[in-house]
Amino acid sequence: MAAITLDRLAHSYLPHPSAPSDYALKPLDITWRDGGAYALLGPSGCGKTTLLNIISGLVAPSEGRVLFDGTDVTRMPTEHRNIAQVFQFPVIYDTMTVAENLAFPLKNRGLAKAEINARVHEIAEMLDLRGDLNRRAARLTADAKQKISLGRGLVRSDTAAILFDEPLTVIDPQLKWELRAQLKQLHQKVGRTMIYVTHDQTEAMTFADTVVVMYDGGVVQIGKPVDLFQRPAHTFVGYFIGSPGMNVLPATIEGRVAHIGSSSVFLADDYPTLPAGKIEIGVRPENIALKTGAEGLPVRITRVDDIGRIRIARTVFEDHEINVVLPEDTPIPTDPRAVPIADRVHVYADGHIVDASPVRGHA
Amino acid sequence: MNKPFDNRAWFLVLPVFLLVAFSAILPLMTVVNYSVQDTFGNNQFFWAGTDWYVQLLASERFHQALGRQLLFSAIILLIQIPLGVLIALCMPRKGWTVSLTLVLMALPLLIPWNVVGTIWQVFGRGDIGLLGYTLNRIGLDYNYVNNIGDAWVTIVVMDVWHWTSLVALLAYAGLRSIPDAYYQAAKIDGASRWSIFRLIQLPKMKHVLIIAVLLRFMDSFMIYTEPFVLTGGGPGNSTTFLSIDLVKLALGQFDLGPAAAMSIVYFLVILLLSWVFYTVMTRDENERQGGAS
Amino acid sequence: MKRLILALYIAFLLVPIYWLVNMSLKTNQEIVSTMTIFPRDITFANYMTIFTDPAWYSGYINSITYVVLNTIISISVALPAAYAFSRYRFLGDKHMFFWLLTNRMAPPAVFALPFFNLYSAIGLFDTPLAVALAHCLFNVPLAVWILEGFMSGVPREIDETAYIDGYSFPRFFVKIFMPLIASGIGVAAFFCFMFSWVELLLARTLTSVNAKPIAATMTRTVSAAGIDWGVLAAAGVLTIVPGAIVIYFVRNYIAKGFALGRV
Numbered sequence: 001m002a003a004i005t006l007d008r009l010a011h012s013y014l015p016h017p018s019a020p021s022d023y024a025l026k027p028l029d030i031t032w033r034d035g036g037a038y039a040l041l042g043p044s045g046c047g048k049t050t051l052l053n054i055i056s057g058l059v060a061p062s063e064g065r066v067l068f069d070g071t072d073v074t075r076m077p078t079e080h081r082n083i084a085q086v087f088q089f090p091v092i093y094d095t096m097t098v099a100e101n102l103a104f105p106l107k108n109r110g111l112a113k114a115e116i117n118a119r120v121h122e123i124a125e126m127l128d129l130r131g132d133l134n135r136r137a138a139r140l141t142a143d144a145k146q147k148i149s150l151g152r153g154l155v156r157s158d159t160a161a162i163l164f165d166e167p168l169t170v171i172d173p174q175l176k177w178e179l180r181a182q183l184k185q186l187h188q189k190v191g192r193t194m195i196y197v198t199h200d201q202t203e204a205m206t207f208a209d210t211v212v213v214m215y216d217g218g219v220v221q222i223g224k225p226v227d228l229f230q231r232p233a234h235t236f237v238g239y240f241i242g243s244p245g246m247n248v249l250p251a252t253i254e255g256r257v258a259h260i261g262s263s264s265v266f267l268a269d270d271y272p273t274l275p276a277g278k279i280e281i282g283v284r285p286e287n288i289a290l291k292t293g294a295e296g297l298p299v300r301i302t303r304v305d306d307i308g309r310i311r312i313a314r315t316v317f318e319d320h321e322i323n324v325v326l327p328e329d330t331p332i333p334t335d336p337r338a339v340p341i342a343d344r345v346h347v348y349a350d351g352h353i354v355d356a357s358p359v360r361g362h363a
Numbered sequence: 364m365n366k367p368f369d370n371r372a373w374f375l376v377l378p379v380f381l382l383v384a385f386s387a388i389l390p391l392m393t394v395v396n397y398s399v400q401d402t403f404g405n406n407q408f409f410w411a412g413t414d415w416y417v418q419l420l421a422s423e424r425f426h427q428a429l430g431r432q433l434l435f436s437a438i439i440l441l442i443q444i445p446l447g448v449l450i451a452l453c454m455p456r457k458g459w460t461v462s463l464t465l466v467l468m469a470l471p472l473l474i475p476w477n478v479v480g481t482i483w484q485v486f487g488r489g490d491i492g493l494l495g496y497t498l499n500r501i502g503l504d505y506n507y508v509n510n511i512g513d514a515w516v517t518i519v520v521m522d523v524w525h526w527t528s529l530v531a532l533l534a535y536a537g538l539r540s541i542p543d544a545y546y547q548a549a550k551i552d553g554a555s556r557w558s559i560f561r562l563i564q565l566p567k568m569k570h571v572l573i574i575a576v577l578l579r580f581m582d583s584f585m586i587y588t589e590p591f592v593l594t595g596g597g598p599g600n601s602t603t604f605l606s607i608d609l610v611k612l613a614l615g616q617f618d619l620g621p622a623a624a625m626s627i628v629y630f631l632v633i634l635l636l637s638w639v640f641y642t643v644m645t646r647d648e649n650e651r652q653g654g655a656s
Numbered sequence: 657m658k659r660l661i662l663a664l665y666i667a668f669l670l671v672p673i674y675w676l677v678n679m680s681l682k683t684n685q686e687i688v689s690t691m692t693i694f695p696r697d698i699t700f701a702n703y704m705t706i707f708t709d710p711a712w713y714s715g716y717i718n719s720i721t722y723v724v725l726n727t728i729i730s731i732s733v734a735l736p737a738a739y740a741f742s743r744y745r746f747l748g749d750k751h752m753f754f755w756l757l758t759n760r761m762a763p764p765a766v767f768a769l770p771f772f773n774l775y776s777a778i779g780l781f782d783t784p785l786a787v788a789l790a791h792c793l794f795n796v797p798l799a800v801w802i803l804e805g806f807m808s809g810v811p812r813e814i815d816e817t818a819y820i821d822g823y824s825f826p827r828f829f830v831k832i833f834m835p836l837i838a839s840g841i842g843v844a845a846f847f848c849f850m851f852s853w854v855e856l857l858l859a860r861t862l863t864s865v866n867a868k869p870i871a872a873t874m875t876r877t878v879s880a881a882g883i884d885w886g887v888l889a890a891a892g893v894l895t896i897v898p899g900a901i902v903i904y905f906v907r908n909y910i911a912k913g914f915a916l917g918r919v
Contacts, residue, residue: 058547078550085551087544093562108553152552368745375740376752378733379796386793387759390770450665453658462907466900467666469907470673473899475871477856478892485679486672491885493675496691524669585763588856606765606857613769614861626766633761 002068002082002160002193003034004055009064011050017062024050026218027063032195032210034069037187039208040197043240047217048197049165055195056163057081068160082160084153086167090145094138098129101137102151109156123155126186143175150183154190161193168203180206201241213237229284230344235351238282244312244323247288251281253347261318263297268343269356277350285312285323287344290332296339297322301332397623415624425625427600428608429632432584435604439522439583444576446523447530448568452560454535468528480592483521487593507594511601514594518602521589526579533575537568573644577637584633605629673896680889687885702890712891715870718784720898722859722869725788726795727848731841733792734799739829741800742807743815756797767793768861775862786862787869791855795848802847806840807833839909846906853899870895 011025020026025047032038040048053059055066057078065074073081093101102120111119124130127147132140137148146167153162164183168176184207187194196207204211205225213221213228213236221233232238238246251258253274256267258281265281290299290313299315299322313324315338322338347354401411419425450468455461471479487507489495498505507517541563549559587606590596596603596611603611609629613622679687680702681695690696706712740746741753771790772781780786814836818828834841860872874891 056547056551078547079553083551085547087548089542089544091542091544091548094566095562104554105552108555108558149548152548366743366745370746372740372744372746372749375736376746379737379756379800380752382729382733382789382792383756383759383796386767386771386789387762390767390774393770393773394766450662453662453665455662464662464666466903466907467669469903470896470900471669473850473854473896473903475854475856475895477871477874478895481874481888481892482672482676485885485889486675491679491687491691493671493691493693524672527665528669581761585765587763587765606763609763609765610768610857613765614772619769622769626763629763630761630766633763634758637761 003070004030004032004161004193004195005065005067005070006030006051006055007065007067009051009054009061009066011054011059011061011063020217023217025054025061028219030212030219030222032193035191035193037184037194037207037209038196039204039211040195040214041199041201041204041211041240042214043199046214048214051214052163052165052195052197055161056083056085082156082158083163084150084156084159084161085163085165086146086149086153088166088169090142090149090170092137092145092148094136096137097134098124098137098140098148099133101148102129102155105152105156119155119157123151126154126189127151128182143171143179146171146179150186154186154192159192161195164194164196164198166198167196168198168200176203183207201243205241213240215240231346231353232282233353235280235282235348238284242284242286244285246282246284247320247322248280248282248348249317249320249322251279251347253279256342258345258347260297260320263317265296265340265345266342267345267347271347271354271356274347274354275349280348280351281345282348283340283345285325287341288322288324288338289341290315290324290326290330290336291339292333292335293337296337299324299336299338301336304332394623394626397619398627401620411620415620416628419621419624419628424600424608425628428603428605431601431603432605435519435586436580436583438519439526440576440579442519442523443527443530443579444572447527447575448534448572450527450531451534451538451568452564454531456539465532468531470528471525472528474525476588477592479521479525480589483517483524483589484593487517509598511598514598514602518590518593521593522583522586525589526582530575530579533571534568537571538564541567573641576644577640580640581633581637584636676889676892676896679885680893682886684884684886699886702886703894705887706890706894712870712873715868715873716894718863718867719853719859719869719871719895722784722787722791722867723849723852725784726791726852727845729788730792730795730799730848731803731845734796734803734844735834735841736829738800738803738807739833741804743812753800756800759797760794762793764794764855764857768857771858772861781862782864782866784867787859787867788852790858790862791852795851798851799844799848802844803837803840806837806843810836842906843909846902846909849902850899 006028008027008029009025010023010027012023014022017023040051042048050059054061057073057076060075065072067073068081093104096104099120102123103116106116106119120133121130124133127150129144129147129151132144137145140148150162150167153159168179171179180203183194183196187207194207196204198204205228209224210222211225211228212219213234215234215236221228221237223231223233228237228241232241232246235246235248238248249260251260253259253267253271256270257264258267260281267281297317299317301313301315303314304326305312305314309328311326311328313326313332315322315324315336317338324338326332347356398415399411399413401409401414454464474482486492487495487505489499489506495505495507504510505513507513545563545567546559549563554562585606586604587610590602590604591607591610594602596607605625606629609622609625612618612625678693678695681698681700682692683697683699683701686692686696741749767790771786775781775786775790780789810833814832815828818832823832856869856871859869863869863872870891874888
């Protein structure tokens with residue numbers, strides 16, 4: 001078990017990177033607590049797999065260091081790092097039984113037979129694989145095979161961290177839920193550091209205590225799932241997380257008012273020191289109401305999608321699309337106006353969130 | 364795989380059927396026909412029943428040729444399969460050397476078989492061949508024309524030279540289809556180089572190796588041109604394999620009846636042995652599937 | 657270590673070929689009298705003999721003719737058949753497929769004599785067409801097998817969409833389907849070319865004068881005055897060239913074709 005520190009870590013596949021766009025992974029500093037459950041979330045090509053490969057030792061970073069419990073492991077080969085990894089598709093030894101698969105890492109490390117047996121049974125119990133121990137691993141279903149690959153990591157008591165690389169890709173949808181819940185429980189039981197790479201926000205949010213959102217080779221936000229939702233640090237996080245994503249509108253800020261086109265909305269704070277750059281406001285569809293009156297933005301409703309518990313109104317204001325989540329029974333007013341909840345409106349400069357002035361109105 | 368059932372598909376297969384029927388069934392019928400008749404030239408045939416078969420199966424000449432053939436195929440498989448796998452493991456996985464290696468290795472496969480024979484005929488000669496000359500110079504009494512052992516060694520080395528690349532390329536393709544994750548997982552599990560080979564590479568190569576064994580068995584069992592050019596079946600009859608013997612019988616002596624009977628037996632032996640190989644090699648898999656269902 | 661084994665193996669492959677090339681550039685005088693690793697006086701006379709004597713170069717033309725003919729025939733009959741096997745079930749399909757493959761196991765020596773009789777009877781003896789048809793015996797099953805593998809990799813939805821769009825079968829097959837399996841056709845053609853080019857037993861049995869393949873012409877070097885080693889070596893080198901050219905062009909497909917395990 002180990003805490004993992006990434007110290008000024010960066011990676012480029014080019015020999016002499018100069019521009020930021022040359023980097024597959026832009027410089028980052030992260031510390032992961034021992035025993036935490038983390039998710040690396042981002043679209044494909046965002047650098048999350050590169051980061052995972054650096055941690056597992058498959059790729060040597062071009063800059064910076066990786067520390068496990070303070071020990072520099074940057075140049076250490078995979079086999080000495082004491083990590084375990086579960087891959088996109090199940091990796092099992094076809095010719096062996098389930099028990100032999102689970103025993104394999106211990107056998108290679110020369111443990112005594114009795115001890116191996118005890119560990120294998122313990123892990124099989126934990127993973128619900130008891131009944132299959134003497135079956136050929138090749139015959140099992142994809143989800144059971146994934147459990148075996150996980151089991152080979154868990155069976156060693158010295159595993160520093162367990163890495164998951166989109167482990168549910170090949171699992172049937174109905175089993176995905178179950179396996180994900182089991183993973184979460186397992187984490188609580190074994191208390192190992194776990195790092196879970198995925199492009200699926202639901203997987204990331206349900207599995208992890210802390211989610212690292214990556215975009216275009218850089219980390220855009222690290223936070224608890226609820227933070228990512230309520231206070232996206234970057235417009236990308238707003239778009240990427242939530243369904244539908246955050247509404248982002250170009251605006252000019254004046255005191256506690258944001259002017260958008262010919263209308264305006266209220267903000268909860270002052271922004272006296274706005275950085276230069278493109279200024280936008282972001283507000284989640286869940287935090288907008290449709291009302292009548294003079295407040296907010298006059299919108300035209302183009303479509304209402306009923307998706308069960310809620311409805312989503314697709315509306316247009318001038319040439320901006322705004323999505324609004326409506327509680328089930330609220331009637332839709334004629335001549336509706338989109339009114340955001342003031343303290344849920346965030347201001348972004350060039351995509352990055354701007355902190356409100358230190359003297360907050362109601363802090 | 365739930366393909367629709369449609370007998371009109373036969374129309375698409377018809378050209379192949381007619382062509383192969385023309386070049387396989389018709390000649391085979393001729394052969395069967397010859398094999399049960401006797402002739403004294405001038406196109407007069409007499410019913411001979413199974414006489415030729417009885418004679419063939421009792422003949423020492425056939426037993427010896429068959430024995431040589433079996434020995435040869437066994438040696439070839441025992442050398443080429445492990446060697447091919449070893450070479451495949453040594454081949455580069457990426458970079459500019461991949462294409463170069465592939466091209467150089469495939470080269471012997473595309474040389475006409477009699478030229479393969481010619482190359483080794485020349486190469487092995489004591490007077491003008493590098494190999495023969497060098498061996499004689501270092502004091503080895505090497506002469507593939509007169510010495511049975513040398514003739515065999517030369518033919519085996521020639522076939523290894525000619526065909527090992529096929530096994531290696533097949534095995535290489537099998538290796539290439541193993542995703543990196545397997546190697547990564549094995550590293551994490553602390554597997555040794557040998558374990559990786561035995562538990563990952565060999566099982567994943569199984570399919571292509573079955574094909575390699577079958578191909579090498581069939582082709583080595585039918586070998587004709589290369590030894591014919593190199594030794595002409597000699598010294599004596601020591602390298603007269605089944606095909607060489609058959610051609611001698613059929614085209615050399617025009618003993619149509621015995622030659623036809625031998626053809627049928629020869630073909631059946633190949634079919635039978637291929638079937639045995641195939642069944643034995645896939646038995647494990649079938650058992651597994653049988654057990655799972 | 658790996659590098660060393662591979663280098664040794666490739667050296668083992670190349671040295672005999674090098675020896676042939678080396679000999680082809682020497683005079684017979686030098687070949688017989690001394691042992692030289694490099695030709696002392698490089699001569700192209702052996703090659704000139706081949707290029708100027710019709711008896712020699714017509715051998716090449718004959719060989720190339722039947723190889724190309726065979727490749728065209730094999731691929732064009734194998735394409736529809738492979739499509740049928742990959743897309744439909746029909747009466748006796750499995751037996752038919754298996755029977756086709758058994759032809760790959762038929763020793764050419766078994767067929768030499770009946771082919772001789774057959775092609776003599778229909779007046780094709782000593783023509784490139786006879787050899788091309790004879791080689792179909794093992795190349796057609798092979799082509800069907802390779803193509804079926806590639807075709808099964810193309811989802812059937814593509815066929816259905818094309819029919820819905822109003823394509824007739826022949827037009828769909830040529831315009832849409834064949835481009836999709838172009839690399840498969842390339843691999844199949846490569847193997848047809850290869851096996852037809854290297855085979856000699858049938859080619860020699862079915863020809864005497866007019867359609868004699870180059871490989872058979874090579875026996876001409878044996879004369880009363882002994883063997884003309886230089887010309888023999890030059891002819892040998894020239895038979896390697898077409899293969900080497902073909903390999904070079906298909907080098908990237910070879911691995912793919914082998915990967916299907918269908919050779």
